[in-house]
Amino acid sequence: VTTFKMPEEFGSVLDKQVIGPTTENLIKLDFPVQSFKPKVQIAFQVLPGQCPRKIEVERRRRLYLTFDIAQLLASKGIDSDQLMPRHHNPDNMPTIEEKKDPVFPIYLPLKIFDNDGYDCRTPEEWISLGMEPGSHDRKPVPGKALLPTDDVLGHEDPKSQKLIYKWIDVGVLDYDKETELYLVHKTDKNGLVRDEEGRPILNGGITPQG
Numbered sequence: 001v002t003t004f005k006m007p008e009e010f011g012s013v014l015d016k017q018v019i020g021p022t023t024e025n026l027i028k029l030d031f032p033v034q035s036f037k038p039k040v041q042i043a044f045q046v047l048p049g050q051c052p053r054k055i056e057v058e059r060r061r062r063l064y065l066t067f068d069i070a071q072l073l074a075s076k077g078i079d080s081d082q083l084m085p086r087h088h089n090p091d092n093m094p095t096i097e098e099k100k101d102p103v104f105p106i107y108l109p110l111k112i113f114d115n116d117g118y119d120c121r122t123p124e125e126w127i128s129l130g131m132e133p134g135s136h137d138r139k140p141v142p143g144k145a146l147l148p149t150d151d152v153l154g155h156e157d158p159k160s161q162k163l164i165y166k167w168i169d170v171g172v173l174d175y176d177k178e179t180e181l182y183l184v185h186k187t188d189k190n191g192l193v194r195d196e197e198g199r200p201i202l203n204g205g206i207t208p209q210g
Helices: 010-016 053-065 069-075 123-128 151-156
Strands: 141-148 165-176 181-186
Touching: 069 165, 123 165, 141 151, 141 181
Parallel strands: none
Antiparallel strands: 141 165, 165 181
């Protein structure tokens, strides 16, 4: 009779013993699961025959994932790149005869047209979606932001004519009440929100060092 000896890397041995397909979510994310769940106005307990809350949440989650803001705007004839004001030379303005649209350049910032009257959550509620039960760290919340594709020039001159603006996947880190602006960070090619050293960005990017 010999004693049973557990392999030193028992976890890796179990990982290799995969039989058939799995329903486990193997995609690595830096976002909490609840941050993808839509807000619904349905009771937690419903009468027989009514749609359960969990099913309605999942239906809307899948529906909203099919929406693309760039395509929705394009279907209405809106070019997302033209939404951002640029520098214009008053001595070189297009004329009506040249049939260039727009004749009058865009100069008003988007925030002037911002309307939160139909928002289903307050900014504080959106940010709080980054908190997971039992955790003291706040993770980013997934979102889309209209940002320049050139980060360097975008910081130096956001209104440069050379810039191209696109809707980009971001992680929402924080919200400033005074400026009413969100702090966001672009996701990497794997959809993760990481700093320059490859570490997850938590608590709005604030570290013990500041």
